[in-house]
Amino acid sequence: MPAVRKDRSAVAAVVASALGIMMTVPSVARAADDFGNESQNPRENTSGDKSGNDISASAMAIHFDQSRNGKGGGAGPVTPAGDWTPPPCWYQPKWTAKQFKAYTEPIWEAGSTGYEWDAAQRKRYEGGEPYKDFNLDKQDEGYWWDAVANPDRIAEPAALSCDKPTFWVDKGDPPNVPNAVTPEILGQLAYDRIRVPDTEVKLSPDARQTVNLPTWAWLDETAFKPVSVTASIDALGISATTTATPVSLRLDPGTEDAELHPASGECPIEDGRIGTPYTKGQGDRTPPCGLTYLRASQDGPFPFKATLTWKISWEGSDGQGGDLPDGTFGTTTEVTVQEAQAVNR
The missing domain is CATH 2.60.40 (Immunoglobulin-like)
Structure with a gap:
């Protein structure tokens, strides 16, 4: 696929995500739909699998438990020493095989991303170059991973630095990509949610x-x-x-x-x-x-x-x-x- 088309699509998708709009282009950084869910959110099944065996999209999002966080009207975020900031983007699981197929095919059918883009995507995820039929034969063996942009840094160019197309990772295998989500990255993201009580x-x-x-x-x-x-x-x-x-x-x-x-x-x-x-x-x-x-x-x-x-x-x-x-x-x-x-x- 042409590099220019990819870059423009990435920018459009990130802006759409920042505005809370469902994106219509896969394989680019996403923000609010994958990030910032609180621990109280329901773990509902969102795959369309009536058996309930398919893992929910909520289970693949990052959840924050703030029950032990600072509370009260005077509580607020700390100012980090130096110029440290949490990561601008990272990769995390986004879909099961069925969910990715259900998400992507309507985009192709709509034709909103252009013939060249759609054709390249069909080859990659459906035509066996390198994936065949969205890896449906591996439905219970792994997840499709995608980039997520930190919504607090959405306007920064670094938020687009995680530009690897959506990729498959088997359960238990380490993702072979920099910036894959880890406990350390989760710890850094939790830093941004810390609220301390007023200094009375x-x-x-x-x-x-x-x-x-x-x-x-x-x-x-x-x-x-x-x-x-x-x-x-x-x-x-x-x-x-x-x-x-x-x-x-x-x-x-x-x-x-x-x-x-x-x-x-x-x-x-x-x-x-x-x-x-x-x-x-x-x-x-x-x-x-x-x-x-x-x-x-x-x-x-x-x-x-x-x-x-x-x-x-x-x-x-x-x-x-x-x-x-x-x-x-x-x-x-x-x-x-x-x-x-x-x-x-």
């Missing part, structure tokens, strides 16, 4: 701060816990769980006229917690995590920012695993600082 830092004083009076900062232990997302493909029996664990809190007073405690502004975990709650009588002590403003906020409140760093790792169903880039998530609060000659705390 407790301050004492909790209203107006006072010049030269230490402000204590700490995190509520009940919100200070790991979150995780599991990505899986039922048809392959593979999965990966990506976990984000809070490791340190960075304070930014919003002005250069302040001292940080510790001086780096990075409050580490100590005894399973970050910072120490203020108790009465500690007003003149230096807090293990906090800051001291050196001037009043006469021109308006200071934008105090608390940013939590999360260590992120993945563990796959194949026993493999490792670290992914740390992520950060912060909250900015307006802080008013007043002058005072004497303060009782």
Whole structure:
């Protein structure tokens, strides 16, 4: 088939997929129809096989279990350290033999992709060059694999880099192609679904701060816990769980006229917690995590920012695993600082 026709078809198909339109050209990157299903979706039979023996299309999609993810209105995605991004595209099982035949033949009959394209596809998947009759004689022995574009990176040229035509893989055989879906890729995709709770830092004083009076900062232990997302493909029996664990809190007073405690502004975990709650009588002590403003906020409140760093790792169903880039998530609060000659705390 001509290269120009293939490239134009790929672009059209990816754009259509991004808009949620059923694509009419096989063998190009797909997005939303193969990606992003939640674990609650039904595993219905979609092949047209009334016996129910044919595996459902849903079972070949990626499903995300977010039951242990961060929740609440303030929860949000982490910002990865550096310029790391999840993969722009990958290959995964898409159809059984019957499903691929049922999907492709109406496209040929419609003639919407042109005679040359259709003829080349018929040779490849029906005429024995190299596949014969969609591999129907191997219906229970494998799946047709296809490219999937990451919907979050659909506008990037890299989303079209997985351009290998639809191909067959026997069950249990490793796909002989780069970027085939693995637990590691699932772990990277789950990273993008991680949501962490709002960084609600407790301050004492909790209203107006006072010049030269230490402000204590700490995190509520009940919100200070790991979150995780599991990505899986039922048809392959593979999965990966990506976990984000809070490791340190960075304070930014919003002005250069302040001292940080510790001086780096990075409050580490100590005894399973970050910072120490203020108790009465500690007003003149230096807090293990906090800051001291050196001037009043006469021109308006200071934008105090608390940013939590999360260590992120993945563990796959194949026993493999490792670290992914740390992520950060912060909250900015307006802080008013007043002058005072004497303060009782």
